[in-house]
């Protein structure tokens with residue numbers, strides 16, 4: 267049975283994706299830092315029809331721990347979904363350097379590390395490997411209060427495009443997911459400038475599409491081996507996407523105006 271590894275599977279999109287994959291009867295590896303939550307998600311996956319379900323508890327901020335986890339995988343997964351991520355809520359001028367380092371390590375460099383492990387080692391032994399990155403509309407254009415998160419997702423998007431360009435003729439698959447918004451606790455766990463958590467739910471997040479709906483669409487698109495997946499995109503996200511594509515300076519002006527009016531939280 268095919269094996270799917272999902273990072274950040276202890277809650278939110280990763281948890282919902284684990285249930286979508288479990289319903290297809292696949293084997294699963296679920297990873298995150300919170301062991302108790304992972305065990306809860308793993309048990310639900312078993313109830314919903316997954317094959318084997320293993321959990322891997324480690325911190326993606328720790329490069330050594332990530333390398334050890336990669337070596338400890340029971341076998342090479344068929345599909346790896348790099349989903350774990352943390353957002354930000356602080357102005358650049360109020361943000362400690364450590365916060366930028368962590369946002370880059372988790373949202374970008376840990377994914378580079380995972381990608382290198384498979385593309386340079388494991389993938390050479392197989393013909394159907396598929397790696398998926400969960401990115402964000404924040405990677406398309408810099409969003410106020412999210413400089414570290416937005417630019418790390420943007421770095422991931424450029425890495426993803428390069429991987430796509432370099433590997434068109436290769437025998438592995440790669441997908442990039444641009445996610446608009448989903449009703450998870452992402453803003454609750456977002457980092458503030460002093461490294462504390464924001465611990466508030468954004469009003470826009472509250473109204474966004476449920477993670478179960480996002481997960482079903484993402485899983486369906488992964489199975490169809492779609493390279494570019496847009497999900498959870500509201501009118502405001504498409505507007506930013508299109509304005510940025512043709513008039514990037516106008517996109518900055520519109521975001522600046524929205525920020526000054528208190529519409530970006």
Ligand SMILES: NC(=O)c1ccc[n+]([C@@H]2O[C@H](COP(=O)([O-])OP(=O)(O)OC[C@H]3O[C@@H](n4cnc5c(N)ncnc54)[C@H](OP(=O)(O)O)[C@@H]3O)[C@@H](O)[C@H]2O)c1
Nearest residue numbers: 274276277278279298299300326350351402447448450452
């Ligand atoms: N929700 C949205 O509106 C939205 C919009 C655009 C993009 N996205 C992207 O979607 C992905 C999932 O977000 P979400 O909304 O599901 O967020 P979430 O509910 O906060 O879940 C984040 C997941 O990442 C894991 N994680 C965080 N720090 C980690 C670390 N240092 N090491 C290992 N795992 C870590 C968390 O597990 P532990 O805390 O247990 O480690 C958790 O499972 C992220 O990449 C995010 O950027 C979300």
